[in-house]
Amino acid sequence: MAEESAVKVCVRVRPLIPREDSAASENAEPVHYFWKYDAKSIYQSDDGNSSKSFSFDRVFTPEETTNQLYQAIAKPLVVSSVQGYNGTIFAYGQTSSGKTFTMMGSDRFPGVLPMAVEDVFQTIKSCPKKEFLLRVSYMEIYNETVSDLLVDSWKRKPLEVRETINKTIYVADLTEELVTSHAQVLAWIRKGEKNRHYGKTKMNERSSRSHTIFRMILENRERSDPASGENADGAIIVSHLNLVDLAGSERASQTGAEGTRFKEGCNINRSLFTLGQVIKRLTDEGQK
The missing domain is CATH 3.40.850.10 (Kinesin motor domain)
Incomplete structure:
Protein backbone atom coordinates (compact mmCIF):
# COMPACT_ATOMS: atom_id res chain seq x y z
CA MET A 1 0.00 0.00 0.00
CA ALA A 2 2.86 2.41 0.70
CA GLU A 3 4.60 4.02 -2.23
CA GLU A 4 7.94 2.37 -1.57
CA SER A 5 6.78 -1.15 -2.40
CA ALA A 6 4.49 -2.75 -4.97
CA VAL A 7 3.61 -5.67 -2.66
CA LYS A 8 2.61 -5.55 0.99
CA VAL A 9 2.18 -8.67 3.14
CA CYS A 10 0.09 -8.66 6.31
CA VAL A 11 -0.85 -11.50 8.66
CA ARG A 12 -4.10 -11.99 10.52
CA VAL A 13 -3.88 -14.24 13.59
CA ARG A 14 -7.21 -15.91 14.26
CA PRO A 15 -8.42 -17.37 17.57
CA LEU A 16 -9.00 -21.09 18.05
CA ILE A 17 -12.05 -22.39 16.18
CA PRO A 18 -14.53 -24.76 17.95
CA ARG A 19 -12.91 -27.90 16.50
CA GLU A 20 -9.51 -26.92 17.90
CA ASP A 21 -10.95 -25.71 21.18
CA SER A 22 -12.86 -28.95 21.78
CA ALA A 23 -9.79 -31.03 20.94
CA ALA A 24 -7.81 -29.14 23.56
CA SER A 25 -10.60 -29.65 26.14
CA GLU A 26 -10.78 -33.39 25.46
CA ASN A 27 -7.06 -33.73 26.05
CA ALA A 28 -7.46 -31.79 29.30
CA GLU A 29 -4.19 -30.04 28.57
CA PRO A 30 -3.53 -26.35 28.02
CA VAL A 31 -2.86 -25.28 24.46
CA HIS A 32 0.84 -24.67 23.83
CA TYR A 33 1.76 -22.03 21.29
CA PHE A 34 5.08 -22.43 19.55
CA TRP A 35 5.12 -18.88 18.29
CA LYS A 36 4.48 -15.34 19.44
CA TYR A 37 4.00 -12.06 17.62
CA ASP A 38 4.11 -8.30 17.78
CA ALA A 39 2.83 -5.57 15.44
CA LYS A 40 5.16 -6.49 12.56
CA SER A 41 6.78 -9.85 13.30
CA ILE A 42 6.05 -13.47 14.15
CA TYR A 43 8.58 -15.43 16.19
CA GLN A 44 8.84 -19.20 16.15
CA SER A 45 9.75 -20.43 19.61
CA ASP A 46 11.11 -23.65 21.06
CA ASP A 47 11.03 -24.16 24.83
CA GLY A 48 10.45 -20.47 25.27
CA ASN A 49 13.40 -19.40 23.14
CA SER A 50 12.85 -17.69 19.80
CA SER A 51 14.56 -19.61 17.00
CA LYS A 52 13.23 -17.87 13.86
CA SER A 53 11.52 -14.60 13.11
CA PHE A 54 9.40 -13.52 10.14
CA SER A 55 8.78 -9.85 9.34
CA PHE A 56 5.63 -8.44 7.75
CA ASP A 57 4.15 -5.05 6.98
CA ARG A 58 1.54 -5.60 9.68
CA VAL A 59 0.37 -8.37 12.03
CA PHE A 60 -3.28 -8.24 13.14
CA THR A 61 -4.20 -9.83 16.47
CA PRO A 62 -7.21 -12.12 17.11
CA GLU A 63 -8.86 -9.21 18.93
CA GLU A 64 -8.78 -6.93 15.88
Missing part, protein backbone atom coordinates in the same frame (compact mmCIF):
# COMPACT_ATOMS: atom_id res chain seq x y z
CA THR A 65 -11.87 -6.96 13.69
CA THR A 66 -12.19 -7.35 9.94
CA ASN A 67 -13.25 -3.70 9.79
CA GLN A 68 -10.01 -2.63 11.50
CA LEU A 69 -8.01 -4.74 9.06
CA TYR A 70 -9.93 -3.28 6.13
CA GLN A 71 -9.45 0.32 7.23
CA ALA A 72 -5.71 -0.19 7.74
CA ILE A 73 -4.67 -2.06 4.59
CA ALA A 74 -7.52 -2.37 2.08
CA LYS A 75 -9.34 0.96 2.03
CA PRO A 76 -6.34 2.95 0.68
CA LEU A 77 -6.24 0.61 -2.34
CA VAL A 78 -9.98 0.91 -2.86
CA VAL A 79 -9.84 4.71 -2.83
CA SER A 80 -6.86 4.78 -5.20
CA SER A 81 -8.72 2.50 -7.64
CA VAL A 82 -11.45 5.14 -7.95
CA GLN A 83 -8.69 7.65 -8.65
CA GLY A 84 -7.51 5.55 -11.60
CA TYR A 85 -4.93 3.16 -10.15
CA ASN A 86 -5.01 -0.65 -10.35
CA GLY A 87 -5.06 -2.61 -7.10
CA THR A 88 -5.29 -6.21 -5.92
CA ILE A 89 -6.18 -7.55 -2.48
CA PHE A 90 -6.02 -11.27 -1.84
CA ALA A 91 -6.20 -13.68 1.06
CA TYR A 92 -3.61 -16.48 1.18
CA GLY A 93 -3.04 -19.16 3.81
CA GLN A 94 -3.59 -22.70 5.01
CA THR A 95 -7.01 -24.27 4.70
CA SER A 96 -9.33 -23.31 7.58
CA SER A 97 -7.28 -20.22 8.46
CA GLY A 98 -10.13 -17.75 7.89
CA LYS A 99 -9.47 -16.43 4.38
CA THR A 100 -13.06 -16.58 3.11
CA PHE A 101 -14.37 -15.16 6.40
CA THR A 102 -11.98 -12.23 6.05
CA MET A 103 -12.82 -11.61 2.39
CA MET A 104 -16.58 -12.34 2.41
CA GLY A 105 -17.57 -12.03 6.07
CA SER A 106 -21.09 -12.77 7.28
CA ASP A 107 -24.44 -10.98 7.54
CA ARG A 108 -23.37 -9.58 10.90
CA PHE A 109 -19.70 -8.94 10.15
CA PRO A 110 -19.08 -7.83 6.54
CA GLY A 111 -15.81 -8.89 4.94
CA VAL A 112 -13.27 -6.98 2.90
CA LEU A 113 -15.13 -7.50 -0.39
CA PRO A 114 -18.54 -6.02 0.58
CA MET A 115 -16.84 -3.17 2.46
CA ALA A 116 -14.71 -2.41 -0.60
CA VAL A 117 -17.78 -2.31 -2.83
CA GLU A 118 -19.53 0.11 -0.49
CA ASP A 119 -16.47 2.38 -0.34
CA VAL A 120 -16.14 2.45 -4.13
CA PHE A 121 -19.59 4.01 -4.40
CA GLN A 122 -19.02 6.31 -1.41
CA THR A 123 -15.76 7.56 -2.94
CA ILE A 124 -17.46 8.13 -6.30
CA LYS A 125 -20.01 10.38 -4.54
CA SER A 126 -17.12 12.58 -3.40
CA CYS A 127 -16.00 13.12 -7.02
CA PRO A 128 -18.83 15.27 -8.49
CA LYS A 129 -16.63 16.60 -11.30
CA LYS A 130 -16.17 13.11 -12.74
CA GLU A 131 -18.54 10.61 -14.29
CA PHE A 132 -18.06 6.87 -13.82
CA LEU A 133 -18.98 3.64 -15.56
CA LEU A 134 -18.63 0.45 -13.49
CA ARG A 135 -18.60 -3.18 -14.52
CA VAL A 136 -17.99 -6.35 -12.49
CA SER A 137 -16.83 -9.88 -13.28
CA TYR A 138 -16.44 -12.94 -11.06
CA MET A 139 -14.37 -15.93 -12.12
CA GLU A 140 -13.35 -19.22 -10.54
CA ILE A 141 -10.23 -21.31 -11.09
CA TYR A 142 -11.12 -24.90 -10.20
CA ASN A 143 -8.76 -27.80 -10.99
CA GLU A 144 -6.84 -25.42 -13.28
CA THR A 145 -9.99 -24.61 -15.29
CA VAL A 146 -11.34 -21.05 -15.46
CA SER A 147 -15.12 -20.56 -15.38
CA ASP A 148 -17.58 -17.68 -15.10
CA LEU A 149 -19.44 -17.50 -11.78
CA LEU A 150 -21.97 -14.96 -13.06
CA VAL A 151 -23.63 -17.29 -15.56
CA ASP A 152 -26.05 -20.11 -14.77
CA SER A 153 -24.47 -23.54 -14.32
CA TRP A 154 -26.12 -25.00 -17.43
CA LYS A 155 -24.53 -22.26 -19.55
CA ARG A 156 -21.09 -22.50 -17.96
CA LYS A 157 -18.12 -23.65 -20.00
CA PRO A 158 -14.32 -23.60 -19.57
CA LEU A 159 -12.86 -20.22 -20.48
CA GLU A 160 -9.54 -19.56 -22.18
CA VAL A 161 -6.85 -17.22 -20.86
CA ARG A 162 -5.42 -15.24 -23.78
CA GLU A 163 -2.83 -12.58 -24.46
CA THR A 164 -3.16 -9.51 -26.70
CA ILE A 165 -0.43 -8.21 -29.00
CA ASN A 166 0.29 -5.66 -26.25
CA LYS A 167 1.02 -8.50 -23.79
CA THR A 168 -2.19 -7.86 -21.85
CA ILE A 169 -3.67 -11.00 -20.28
CA TYR A 170 -7.44 -11.46 -20.38
CA VAL A 171 -10.08 -14.20 -20.02
CA ALA A 172 -12.04 -14.65 -23.25
CA ASP A 173 -15.86 -14.52 -23.01
CA LEU A 174 -15.87 -13.61 -19.31
CA THR A 175 -19.10 -11.81 -18.39
CA GLU A 176 -18.81 -8.16 -17.35
CA GLU A 177 -22.02 -6.83 -15.84
CA LEU A 178 -22.77 -3.10 -15.80
CA VAL A 179 -23.60 -1.93 -12.24
CA THR A 180 -24.90 1.32 -10.81
CA SER A 181 -25.34 0.63 -7.09
CA HIS A 182 -23.83 -1.10 -4.08
CA ALA A 183 -26.86 -3.41 -3.76
CA GLN A 184 -26.61 -4.45 -7.40
CA VAL A 185 -22.97 -5.48 -6.97
CA LEU A 186 -23.75 -7.49 -3.83
CA ALA A 187 -26.50 -9.33 -5.72
CA TRP A 188 -23.96 -10.44 -8.35
CA ILE A 189 -21.55 -11.51 -5.61
CA ARG A 190 -24.26 -13.66 -3.99
CA LYS A 191 -25.00 -15.30 -7.32
CA GLY A 192 -21.31 -16.03 -7.82
CA GLU A 193 -20.95 -17.53 -4.35
CA LYS A 194 -23.82 -19.94 -5.05
CA ASN A 195 -21.95 -21.21 -8.11
CA ARG A 196 -18.59 -21.61 -6.37
CA HIS A 197 -17.06 -25.02 -5.52
CA TYR A 198 -17.03 -25.87 -1.81
CA GLY A 199 -16.34 -29.19 -0.10
CA LYS A 200 -15.92 -30.80 3.31
CA THR A 201 -12.55 -31.93 4.70
CA LYS A 202 -11.38 -32.96 8.16
CA MET A 203 -9.99 -29.47 8.70
CA ASN A 204 -12.89 -27.47 7.32
CA GLU A 205 -16.64 -28.15 7.13
CA ARG A 206 -16.94 -25.75 4.17
CA SER A 207 -13.61 -25.61 2.42
CA SER A 208 -13.13 -23.43 -0.68
CA ARG A 209 -11.99 -25.80 -3.42
CA SER A 210 -11.17 -23.09 -5.93
CA HIS A 211 -9.59 -19.67 -6.30
CA THR A 212 -11.95 -16.80 -7.10
CA ILE A 213 -11.27 -13.35 -8.54
CA PHE A 214 -13.90 -10.65 -8.22
CA ARG A 215 -13.01 -7.67 -10.40
CA MET A 216 -14.44 -4.18 -10.57
CA ILE A 217 -13.61 -2.28 -13.77
CA LEU A 218 -13.88 1.46 -13.23
CA GLU A 219 -13.95 3.95 -16.08
CA ASN A 220 -13.91 7.66 -15.29
CA ARG A 221 -13.60 10.96 -17.13
CA GLU A 222 -14.01 14.64 -16.36
CA ARG A 223 -17.53 16.04 -16.67
CA SER A 224 -18.22 18.90 -19.03
CA ASP A 225 -19.62 22.03 -17.38
CA PRO A 226 -22.50 23.45 -19.47
CA ALA A 227 -22.82 26.46 -17.14
CA SER A 228 -19.29 27.67 -17.78
CA GLY A 229 -19.06 26.35 -21.30
CA GLU A 230 -16.02 24.24 -20.42
CA ASN A 231 -15.76 20.92 -22.23
CA ALA A 232 -13.84 17.98 -20.81
CA ASP A 233 -11.12 16.54 -23.03
CA GLY A 234 -12.96 13.20 -23.16
CA ALA A 235 -9.98 11.16 -21.93
CA ILE A 236 -11.16 7.99 -20.19
CA ILE A 237 -9.15 6.47 -17.35
CA VAL A 238 -9.66 2.75 -16.74
CA SER A 239 -8.65 1.01 -13.51
CA HIS A 240 -9.16 -2.46 -12.07
CA LEU A 241 -9.79 -3.49 -8.48
CA ASN A 242 -9.24 -7.23 -7.97
CA LEU A 243 -10.44 -8.99 -4.81
CA VAL A 244 -9.12 -12.54 -4.64
CA ASP A 245 -10.06 -15.40 -2.31
CA LEU A 246 -7.52 -18.18 -2.73
CA ALA A 247 -8.19 -21.80 -1.83
CA GLY A 248 -6.13 -22.88 1.16
CA SER A 249 -2.89 -24.80 0.96
CA GLU A 250 -3.30 -28.23 2.54
CA ARG A 251 -1.73 -31.58 3.37
CA ALA A 252 -3.68 -34.71 2.55
CA SER A 253 -2.50 -36.31 5.80
CA GLN A 254 -4.26 -33.54 7.76
CA THR A 255 -7.36 -33.03 5.62
CA GLY A 256 -8.04 -36.73 4.99
CA ALA A 257 -8.43 -35.93 1.30
CA GLU A 258 -9.10 -38.83 -1.07
CA GLY A 259 -10.31 -39.15 -4.66
CA THR A 260 -11.76 -35.87 -5.93
CA ARG A 261 -10.72 -33.96 -2.80
CA PHE A 262 -7.13 -35.21 -3.19
CA LYS A 263 -7.03 -34.09 -6.84
CA GLU A 264 -8.41 -30.69 -5.85
CA GLY A 265 -5.76 -30.36 -3.15
CA CYS A 266 -2.93 -31.20 -5.57
CA ASN A 267 -4.13 -28.58 -8.06
CA ILE A 268 -4.60 -26.00 -5.30
CA ASN A 269 -1.07 -26.52 -3.99
CA ARG A 270 0.43 -26.44 -7.48
CA SER A 271 -1.20 -23.13 -8.37
CA LEU A 272 -0.31 -21.61 -5.00
CA PHE A 273 3.33 -22.57 -5.54
CA THR A 274 3.29 -20.79 -8.90
CA LEU A 275 1.70 -17.73 -7.31
CA GLY A 276 4.44 -17.74 -4.68
CA GLN A 277 7.08 -17.64 -7.39
CA VAL A 278 5.33 -14.71 -9.10
CA ILE A 279 5.14 -12.72 -5.86
CA LYS A 280 8.79 -13.46 -5.10
CA ARG A 281 9.71 -12.15 -8.54
CA LEU A 282 7.64 -8.99 -8.02
CA THR A 283 9.25 -8.44 -4.63
CA ASP A 284 12.75 -8.97 -6.03
CA GLU A 285 12.04 -6.47 -8.83
CA GLY A 286 10.79 -3.93 -6.32
CA GLN A 287 14.00 -4.19 -4.29
CA LYS A 288 16.35 -3.55 -7.23
Whole structure:
Protein backbone atom coordinates (compact mmCIF):
# COMPACT_ATOMS: atom_id res chain seq x y z
CA MET A 1 0.00 0.00 0.00
CA ALA A 2 2.86 2.41 0.70
CA GLU A 3 4.60 4.02 -2.23
CA GLU A 4 7.94 2.37 -1.57
CA SER A 5 6.78 -1.15 -2.40
CA ALA A 6 4.49 -2.75 -4.97
CA VAL A 7 3.61 -5.67 -2.66
CA LYS A 8 2.61 -5.55 0.99
CA VAL A 9 2.18 -8.67 3.14
CA CYS A 10 0.09 -8.66 6.31
CA VAL A 11 -0.85 -11.50 8.66
CA ARG A 12 -4.10 -11.99 10.52
CA VAL A 13 -3.88 -14.24 13.59
CA ARG A 14 -7.21 -15.91 14.26
CA PRO A 15 -8.42 -17.37 17.57
CA LEU A 16 -9.00 -21.09 18.05
CA ILE A 17 -12.05 -22.39 16.18
CA PRO A 18 -14.53 -24.76 17.95
CA ARG A 19 -12.91 -27.90 16.50
CA GLU A 20 -9.51 -26.92 17.90
CA ASP A 21 -10.95 -25.71 21.18
CA SER A 22 -12.86 -28.95 21.78
CA ALA A 23 -9.79 -31.03 20.94
CA ALA A 24 -7.81 -29.14 23.56
CA SER A 25 -10.60 -29.65 26.14
CA GLU A 26 -10.78 -33.39 25.46
CA ASN A 27 -7.06 -33.73 26.05
CA ALA A 28 -7.46 -31.79 29.30
CA GLU A 29 -4.19 -30.04 28.57
CA PRO A 30 -3.53 -26.35 28.02
CA VAL A 31 -2.86 -25.28 24.46
CA HIS A 32 0.84 -24.67 23.83
CA TYR A 33 1.76 -22.03 21.29
CA PHE A 34 5.08 -22.43 19.55
CA TRP A 35 5.12 -18.88 18.29
CA LYS A 36 4.48 -15.34 19.44
CA TYR A 37 4.00 -12.06 17.62
CA ASP A 38 4.11 -8.30 17.78
CA ALA A 39 2.83 -5.57 15.44
CA LYS A 40 5.16 -6.49 12.56
CA SER A 41 6.78 -9.85 13.30
CA ILE A 42 6.05 -13.47 14.15
CA TYR A 43 8.58 -15.43 16.19
CA GLN A 44 8.84 -19.20 16.15
CA SER A 45 9.75 -20.43 19.61
CA ASP A 46 11.11 -23.65 21.06
CA ASP A 47 11.03 -24.16 24.83
CA GLY A 48 10.45 -20.47 25.27
CA ASN A 49 13.40 -19.40 23.14
CA SER A 50 12.85 -17.69 19.80
CA SER A 51 14.56 -19.61 17.00
CA LYS A 52 13.23 -17.87 13.86
CA SER A 53 11.52 -14.60 13.11
CA PHE A 54 9.40 -13.52 10.14
CA SER A 55 8.78 -9.85 9.34
CA PHE A 56 5.63 -8.44 7.75
CA ASP A 57 4.15 -5.05 6.98
CA ARG A 58 1.54 -5.60 9.68
CA VAL A 59 0.37 -8.37 12.03
CA PHE A 60 -3.28 -8.24 13.14
CA THR A 61 -4.20 -9.83 16.47
CA PRO A 62 -7.21 -12.12 17.11
CA GLU A 63 -8.86 -9.21 18.93
CA GLU A 64 -8.78 -6.93 15.88
CA THR A 65 -11.87 -6.96 13.69
CA THR A 66 -12.19 -7.35 9.94
CA ASN A 67 -13.25 -3.70 9.79
CA GLN A 68 -10.01 -2.63 11.50
CA LEU A 69 -8.01 -4.74 9.06
CA TYR A 70 -9.93 -3.28 6.13
CA GLN A 71 -9.45 0.32 7.23
CA ALA A 72 -5.71 -0.19 7.74
CA ILE A 73 -4.67 -2.06 4.59
CA ALA A 74 -7.52 -2.37 2.08
CA LYS A 75 -9.34 0.96 2.03
CA PRO A 76 -6.34 2.95 0.68
CA LEU A 77 -6.24 0.61 -2.34
CA VAL A 78 -9.98 0.91 -2.86
CA VAL A 79 -9.84 4.71 -2.83
CA SER A 80 -6.86 4.78 -5.20
CA SER A 81 -8.72 2.50 -7.64
CA VAL A 82 -11.45 5.14 -7.95
CA GLN A 83 -8.69 7.65 -8.65
CA GLY A 84 -7.51 5.55 -11.60
CA TYR A 85 -4.93 3.16 -10.15
CA ASN A 86 -5.01 -0.65 -10.35
CA GLY A 87 -5.06 -2.61 -7.10
CA THR A 88 -5.29 -6.21 -5.92
CA ILE A 89 -6.18 -7.55 -2.48
CA PHE A 90 -6.02 -11.27 -1.84
CA ALA A 91 -6.20 -13.68 1.06
CA TYR A 92 -3.61 -16.48 1.18
CA GLY A 93 -3.04 -19.16 3.81
CA GLN A 94 -3.59 -22.70 5.01
CA THR A 95 -7.01 -24.27 4.70
CA SER A 96 -9.33 -23.31 7.58
CA SER A 97 -7.28 -20.22 8.46
CA GLY A 98 -10.13 -17.75 7.89
CA LYS A 99 -9.47 -16.43 4.38
CA THR A 100 -13.06 -16.58 3.11
CA PHE A 101 -14.37 -15.16 6.40
CA THR A 102 -11.98 -12.23 6.05
CA MET A 103 -12.82 -11.61 2.39
CA MET A 104 -16.58 -12.34 2.41
CA GLY A 105 -17.57 -12.03 6.07
CA SER A 106 -21.09 -12.77 7.28
CA ASP A 107 -24.44 -10.98 7.54
CA ARG A 108 -23.37 -9.58 10.90
CA PHE A 109 -19.70 -8.94 10.15
CA PRO A 110 -19.08 -7.83 6.54
CA GLY A 111 -15.81 -8.89 4.94
CA VAL A 112 -13.27 -6.98 2.90
CA LEU A 113 -15.13 -7.50 -0.39
CA PRO A 114 -18.54 -6.02 0.58
CA MET A 115 -16.84 -3.17 2.46
CA ALA A 116 -14.71 -2.41 -0.60
CA VAL A 117 -17.78 -2.31 -2.83
CA GLU A 118 -19.53 0.11 -0.49
CA ASP A 119 -16.47 2.38 -0.34
CA VAL A 120 -16.14 2.45 -4.13
CA PHE A 121 -19.59 4.01 -4.40
CA GLN A 122 -19.02 6.31 -1.41
CA THR A 123 -15.76 7.56 -2.94
CA ILE A 124 -17.46 8.13 -6.30
CA LYS A 125 -20.01 10.38 -4.54
CA SER A 126 -17.12 12.58 -3.40
CA CYS A 127 -16.00 13.12 -7.02
CA PRO A 128 -18.83 15.27 -8.49
CA LYS A 129 -16.63 16.60 -11.30
CA LYS A 130 -16.17 13.11 -12.74
CA GLU A 131 -18.54 10.61 -14.29
CA PHE A 132 -18.06 6.87 -13.82
CA LEU A 133 -18.98 3.64 -15.56
CA LEU A 134 -18.63 0.45 -13.49
CA ARG A 135 -18.60 -3.18 -14.52
CA VAL A 136 -17.99 -6.35 -12.49
CA SER A 137 -16.83 -9.88 -13.28
CA TYR A 138 -16.44 -12.94 -11.06
CA MET A 139 -14.37 -15.93 -12.12
CA GLU A 140 -13.35 -19.22 -10.54
CA ILE A 141 -10.23 -21.31 -11.09
CA TYR A 142 -11.12 -24.90 -10.20
CA ASN A 143 -8.76 -27.80 -10.99
CA GLU A 144 -6.84 -25.42 -13.28
CA THR A 145 -9.99 -24.61 -15.29
CA VAL A 146 -11.34 -21.05 -15.46
CA SER A 147 -15.12 -20.56 -15.38
CA ASP A 148 -17.58 -17.68 -15.10
CA LEU A 149 -19.44 -17.50 -11.78
CA LEU A 150 -21.97 -14.96 -13.06
CA VAL A 151 -23.63 -17.29 -15.56
CA ASP A 152 -26.05 -20.11 -14.77
CA SER A 153 -24.47 -23.54 -14.32
CA TRP A 154 -26.12 -25.00 -17.43
CA LYS A 155 -24.53 -22.26 -19.55
CA ARG A 156 -21.09 -22.50 -17.96
CA LYS A 157 -18.12 -23.65 -20.00
CA PRO A 158 -14.32 -23.60 -19.57
CA LEU A 159 -12.86 -20.22 -20.48
CA GLU A 160 -9.54 -19.56 -22.18
CA VAL A 161 -6.85 -17.22 -20.86
CA ARG A 162 -5.42 -15.24 -23.78
CA GLU A 163 -2.83 -12.58 -24.46
CA THR A 164 -3.16 -9.51 -26.70
CA ILE A 165 -0.43 -8.21 -29.00
CA ASN A 166 0.29 -5.66 -26.25
CA LYS A 167 1.02 -8.50 -23.79
CA THR A 168 -2.19 -7.86 -21.85
CA ILE A 169 -3.67 -11.00 -20.28
CA TYR A 170 -7.44 -11.46 -20.38
CA VAL A 171 -10.08 -14.20 -20.02
CA ALA A 172 -12.04 -14.65 -23.25
CA ASP A 173 -15.86 -14.52 -23.01
CA LEU A 174 -15.87 -13.61 -19.31
CA THR A 175 -19.10 -11.81 -18.39
CA GLU A 176 -18.81 -8.16 -17.35
CA GLU A 177 -22.02 -6.83 -15.84
CA LEU A 178 -22.77 -3.10 -15.80
CA VAL A 179 -23.60 -1.93 -12.24
CA THR A 180 -24.90 1.32 -10.81
CA SER A 181 -25.34 0.63 -7.09
CA HIS A 182 -23.83 -1.10 -4.08
CA ALA A 183 -26.86 -3.41 -3.76
CA GLN A 184 -26.61 -4.45 -7.40
CA VAL A 185 -22.97 -5.48 -6.97
CA LEU A 186 -23.75 -7.49 -3.83
CA ALA A 187 -26.50 -9.33 -5.72
CA TRP A 188 -23.96 -10.44 -8.35
CA ILE A 189 -21.55 -11.51 -5.61
CA ARG A 190 -24.26 -13.66 -3.99
CA LYS A 191 -25.00 -15.30 -7.32
CA GLY A 192 -21.31 -16.03 -7.82
CA GLU A 193 -20.95 -17.53 -4.35
CA LYS A 194 -23.82 -19.94 -5.05
CA ASN A 195 -21.95 -21.21 -8.11
CA ARG A 196 -18.59 -21.61 -6.37
CA HIS A 197 -17.06 -25.02 -5.52
CA TYR A 198 -17.03 -25.87 -1.81
CA GLY A 199 -16.34 -29.19 -0.10
CA LYS A 200 -15.92 -30.80 3.31
CA THR A 201 -12.55 -31.93 4.70
CA LYS A 202 -11.38 -32.96 8.16
CA MET A 203 -9.99 -29.47 8.70
CA ASN A 204 -12.89 -27.47 7.32
CA GLU A 205 -16.64 -28.15 7.13
CA ARG A 206 -16.94 -25.75 4.17
CA SER A 207 -13.61 -25.61 2.42
CA SER A 208 -13.13 -23.43 -0.68
CA ARG A 209 -11.99 -25.80 -3.42
CA SER A 210 -11.17 -23.09 -5.93
CA HIS A 211 -9.59 -19.67 -6.30
CA THR A 212 -11.95 -16.80 -7.10
CA ILE A 213 -11.27 -13.35 -8.54
CA PHE A 214 -13.90 -10.65 -8.22
CA ARG A 215 -13.01 -7.67 -10.40
CA MET A 216 -14.44 -4.18 -10.57
CA ILE A 217 -13.61 -2.28 -13.77
CA LEU A 218 -13.88 1.46 -13.23
CA GLU A 219 -13.95 3.95 -16.08
CA ASN A 220 -13.91 7.66 -15.29
CA ARG A 221 -13.60 10.96 -17.13
CA GLU A 222 -14.01 14.64 -16.36
CA ARG A 223 -17.53 16.04 -16.67
CA SER A 224 -18.22 18.90 -19.03
CA ASP A 225 -19.62 22.03 -17.38
CA PRO A 226 -22.50 23.45 -19.47
CA ALA A 227 -22.82 26.46 -17.14
CA SER A 228 -19.29 27.67 -17.78
CA GLY A 229 -19.06 26.35 -21.30
CA GLU A 230 -16.02 24.24 -20.42
CA ASN A 231 -15.76 20.92 -22.23
CA ALA A 232 -13.84 17.98 -20.81
CA ASP A 233 -11.12 16.54 -23.03
CA GLY A 234 -12.96 13.20 -23.16
CA ALA A 235 -9.98 11.16 -21.93
CA ILE A 236 -11.16 7.99 -20.19
CA ILE A 237 -9.15 6.47 -17.35
CA VAL A 238 -9.66 2.75 -16.74
CA SER A 239 -8.65 1.01 -13.51
CA HIS A 240 -9.16 -2.46 -12.07
CA LEU A 241 -9.79 -3.49 -8.48
CA ASN A 242 -9.24 -7.23 -7.97
CA LEU A 243 -10.44 -8.99 -4.81
CA VAL A 244 -9.12 -12.54 -4.64
CA ASP A 245 -10.06 -15.40 -2.31
CA LEU A 246 -7.52 -18.18 -2.73
CA ALA A 247 -8.19 -21.80 -1.83
CA GLY A 248 -6.13 -22.88 1.16
CA SER A 249 -2.89 -24.80 0.96
CA GLU A 250 -3.30 -28.23 2.54
CA ARG A 251 -1.73 -31.58 3.37
CA ALA A 252 -3.68 -34.71 2.55
CA SER A 253 -2.50 -36.31 5.80
CA GLN A 254 -4.26 -33.54 7.76
CA THR A 255 -7.36 -33.03 5.62
CA GLY A 256 -8.04 -36.73 4.99
CA ALA A 257 -8.43 -35.93 1.30
CA GLU A 258 -9.10 -38.83 -1.07
CA GLY A 259 -10.31 -39.15 -4.66
CA THR A 260 -11.76 -35.87 -5.93
CA ARG A 261 -10.72 -33.96 -2.80
CA PHE A 262 -7.13 -35.21 -3.19
CA LYS A 263 -7.03 -34.09 -6.84
CA GLU A 264 -8.41 -30.69 -5.85
CA GLY A 265 -5.76 -30.36 -3.15
CA CYS A 266 -2.93 -31.20 -5.57
CA ASN A 267 -4.13 -28.58 -8.06
CA ILE A 268 -4.60 -26.00 -5.30
CA ASN A 269 -1.07 -26.52 -3.99
CA ARG A 270 0.43 -26.44 -7.48
CA SER A 271 -1.20 -23.13 -8.37
CA LEU A 272 -0.31 -21.61 -5.00
CA PHE A 273 3.33 -22.57 -5.54
CA THR A 274 3.29 -20.79 -8.90
CA LEU A 275 1.70 -17.73 -7.31
CA GLY A 276 4.44 -17.74 -4.68
CA GLN A 277 7.08 -17.64 -7.39
CA VAL A 278 5.33 -14.71 -9.10
CA ILE A 279 5.14 -12.72 -5.86
CA LYS A 280 8.79 -13.46 -5.10
CA ARG A 281 9.71 -12.15 -8.54
CA LEU A 282 7.64 -8.99 -8.02
CA THR A 283 9.25 -8.44 -4.63
CA ASP A 284 12.75 -8.97 -6.03
CA GLU A 285 12.04 -6.47 -8.83
CA GLY A 286 10.79 -3.93 -6.32
CA GLN A 287 14.00 -4.19 -4.29
CA LYS A 288 16.35 -3.55 -7.23
